[in-house]
Every structure is written in C-alpha cells, then in structure tokens.
Amino acid sequence: MLRINKNYIKLKKNYLFREINEKVEYFKKKNKVNDIISLGIGDVSMPLANEIVEKMSTSIFEQTKKQSFKGYPPEEGYLFLREAIRKYYAKRKVEISNNEIFISNGAGCDVANLTDIFSKSDILIQNPTYPAYYDANFLSGNKIEFVLTTEENDFVPISPKKKKQYIIYLCSPNNPTGQTMNKLQLQKWIDYANETKSIIIFDVAYEKFIEGDYPHSIYELKGAKTCAIEVASFSKSAGFTNLRVSYSIVPFELERENIKINDLWKRRQSTYFNGVPYHLQKGAEFTLGDIGQNLCDKNIDVYKQNSKKLCRVLQEKGLKIYGNKCSPYIWFKCPNQMSSWEYFDFLLENYHIVGIPGDGFGECGKNYFRFSCLGTKEDIDDAILRLNKL
Numbered sequence: 001m002l003r004i005n006k007n008y009i010k011l012k013k014n015y016l017f018r019e020i021n022e023k024v025e026y027f028k029k030k031n032k033v034n035d036i037i038s039l040g041i042g043d044v045s046m047p048l049a050n051e052i053v054e055k056m057s058t059s060i061f062e063q064t065k066k067q068s069f070k071g072y073p074p075e076e077g078y079l080f081l082r083e084a085i086r087k088y089y090a091k092r093k094v095e096i097s098n099n100e101i102f103i104s105n106g107a108g109c110d111v112a113n114l115t116d117i118f119s120k121s122d123i124l125i126q127n128p129t130y131p132a133y134y135d136a137n138f139l140s141g142n143k144i145e146f147v148l149t150t151e152e153n154d155f156v157p158i159s160p161k162k163k164k165q166y167i168i169y170l171c172s173p174n175n176p177t178g179q180t181m182n183k184l185q186l187q188k189w190i191d192y193a194n195e196t197k198s199i200i201i202f203d204v205a206y207e208k209f210i211e212g213d214y215p216h217s218i219y220e221l222k223g224a225k226t227c228a229i230e231v232a233s234f235s236k237s238a239g240f241t242n243l244r245v246s247y248s249i250v251p252f253e254l255e256r257e258n259i260k261i262n263d264l265w266k267r268r269q270s271t272y273f274n275g276v277p278y279h280l281q282k283g284a285e286f287t288l289g290d291i292g293q294n295l296c297d298k299n300i301d302v303y304k305q306n307s308k309k310l311c312r313v314l315q316e317k318g319l320k321i322y323g324n325k326c327s328p329y330i331w332f333k334c335p336n337q338m339s340s341w342e343y344f345d346f347l348l349e350n351y352h353i354v355g356i357p358g359d360g361f362g363e364c365g366k367n368y369f370r371f372s373c374l375g376t377k378e379d380i381d382d383a384i385l386r387l388n389k390l
C-alpha cells in the first residue's frame with residue numbers, strides 16, 4: 001500500500017514565512033492598510049548592475065550559433081566557474097581543487113540534499129536556526145538534537161560535552177542571529193567533529209558581510225578538510241536570489257567508512273540534478289572578477305549602511321542587539337518582556353512594520369526578534385522614522 005510521509009502533514013502548519021504572510025494579508029484587508037514595510041524575509045532588494053546582466057545576455061546569445069550552442073550543462077558545473085571559485089578561495093590562502101567544487105542551484109537545496117548521501121542520521125542544529133536545516137531533516141525522518149544558544153553564550157553555538165557522531169549544521173555569519181564565529185570557536189567545532197567522526201555542514205551564505213578577523217571559510221582552519229562540507233551561495237553575495245547559483249565544496253580528504261564523500265555527492269548530483277544554465281554560471285563567474293566584485297560590494301554596502309542606521313535606533317531605545325556587523329540581520333530582545341509574537345503584532349498594528357518573531361526560528365528565540373536589512377534604503381529610512389515614534 002502506498003503511504004505518504006506523514007512528516008509533511010506535521011510540518012505543514014509550521015512554515016514560518018507563510019504564517020507571517022497570512023497574518024499580514026489578514027491585517028491589511030481588515031484595516032484597509034497598504035503601507036506595510038517589510039523588515040522580514042531575507043531577500044535582496046538592490047537591482048543587479050548592468051554589467052552583470054550584459055554578461056549573462058551575451059552568454060545566452062551564444063546559444064543562437066551552431067559553434068557555441070550548448071546542451072545540458074555539466075552536473076558539477078562549468079570548469080570556468082569552478083576555476084573562478086578556486087581562485088577566490090586561493091586569495092585567502094585556502095587551497096581547494098576544481099573537482100572539490102560542485103555548482104548548484106541554491107544553498108537551500110544543498111543543505112537539505114546533502115544528508116541524502118547518509119543513512120538515517122543524528123543531526124545537531126543550533127537553536128534558533130535557519131528553518132531549512134530543521135525542516136529538511138524532520139521531513140526525511142532524521143533524529144534532531146539542538147545546541148541551545150542564548151544570551152549566556154552570546155548566541156554563539158558551543159560544541160557539546162557529550163561525544164557523539166552527528167551531522168552538524170553550522171551557519172556563520174548566522175541566520176537568524178547574525179552572530180559570527182571566531183577562529184577559536186570554530187576550531188573547537190572542527191576538533192569535536194574530527195574526534196567524533198561527525199560531519200559539519202558549514203553554511204557561508206553571508207560570508208560577504210564579514211568585517212574583521214573572522215573565518216570566511218571553514219577551510220582556513222586546521223583539520224576542516226577531514227570533517228567539513230562548505231555550502232556557499234551567490235544569492236546574498238551577488239544578489240542572485242532569483243537567478244539561483246550556489247556551490248558546495250566537498251574535500252577529497254573527507255571520508256567515512258573508507259568512502260570518499262566527494263564521490264558520493266558527485267554520484268548524487270549526477271542522478272538528481274542536471275546543472276545550472278550556462279549564462280547564469282557566466283554571470284556568477286563575472287561577479288567573482290575584480291569589476292564584478294566591486295559592483296556587488298556596492299550593493300552589500302547599501303545593506304550594511306541600512307544595518308548601521310537601524311542598529312543605532314534600536315540601541316538608542318536601550319535594546320540589546322546581536323549580529324548586524326557581519327550579517328544583514330539584527331537580532332534583538334523584545335522590549336517590555338513581550339513575547340516575539342506579541343511584539344510582531346505590536347509593530348504591525350502600531351507602525352505597520354513586519355519583522356520575524358524569533359520564536360519561528362526555535363524555542364531559544366521566543367523573546368527575540370529579527371530584522372532584515374536587505375530592504376531598500378528608502379524602506380529602512382521610512383521604518384526608522386516610524387520606529388522613532390515608538
């Protein structure tokens with residue numbers, strides 16, 4: 001008899017962003033309000049630079065000529081993009097080979113799909129967490145444990161005392177807390193993983209926002225290649241959330257049961273994934289060159305300015321904030337002991353501002369709130385004007 005996976009039914013109600021959208025739509029209809037500012041979903045707002053789009057459009061026109069027409073892209077990505085990524089890492093003295101890089105259509109997909117190559121596993125996830133880590137593993141029936149992050153540990157995850165083999169999700173700079181692990185903190189996780197034969201899935205979707213002496217890649221640290229897979233994305237670094245280009249690095253040294261994880265991931269991708277379109281990979285390659293990097297940095301600067309201004313206002317109101325310096329997210333404690341959903345309603349009803357209740361990212365977020373600074377300068381300025389009336 002055909003049976004559906006009941007975990008889909010159990011999870012359905014919990015989908016955070018849909019729940020928020022429904023609440024906002026209901027509020028708008030009921031109160032005939034249209035001037036809602038969203039500091040909620042972490043999507044980019046700055047348009048792409050002409051040069052990046054030109055690169056993609058000239059690349060797609062190659063498909064009109066017999067000599068340059070292309071069929072299926074290679075599953076692991078075109079060599080030109082993998083080579084550009086290799087050089088990007090080499091600038092930071094991280095040596096990786098082209099064949100350790102796998103181009104994909106989203107870090108969101110890879111963080112979920114990577115566990116396909118393991119049988120049912122114990123998963124260790126930070127609480128609060130980016131929901132996709134939890135949802136994907138819940139759906140596939142993996143056993144999930146949490147590393148609690150709170151005010152006491154500054155919302156930075158600390159490796160457990162209990163020695164156990166896990167697939168460990170780490171995200172730095174972090175979504176939702178914006179906190180970034182320093183070298184010592186990350187090294188402890190690497191040592192833990194090597195000791196317990198765990199595997200770390202290290203999500204660097206917000207790497208481009210880092211300021212100061214924090215690791216941009218887990219492979220800057222000793223021992224990472226025997227225990228970590230790094231997942232990166234062009235979504236936030238280059239504004240490609242619509243275009244869908246990302247990559248994962250699976251080192252040759254990473255083995256379990258004498259089998260190279262790199263071989264398994266290659267096999268998995270060649271079965272389930274038919275590659276990212278040529279012109280999108282050309283666009284992504286361009287963003288890693290000097291001109292492309294400058295253009296992308298200009299947009300990142302806008303988000304960073306947004307974050308600085310918004311932080312100042314929240315701090316002036318006496319709120320304790322986390323994140324912001326190395327990420328586009330501001331994580332803060334709700335005022336007046338409000339729960340995060342109470343604060344959500346308060347902001348929506350009184351100021352027509354939408355943020356994300358920390359509760360939606362896990363228990364440890366129940367009195368916290370996340371603002372995203374990926375909106376336009378105009379929206380952030382308008383939100384600041386409204387918040388100043390608080």
Ligand code: PLP
Binds near residue numbers: 105
């Ligand atoms: N990882 C983290 C931590 C994210 O916050 C996001 C998106 O918000 C993703 C991955 C998804 O990235 P992509 O757009 O490449 O799927």
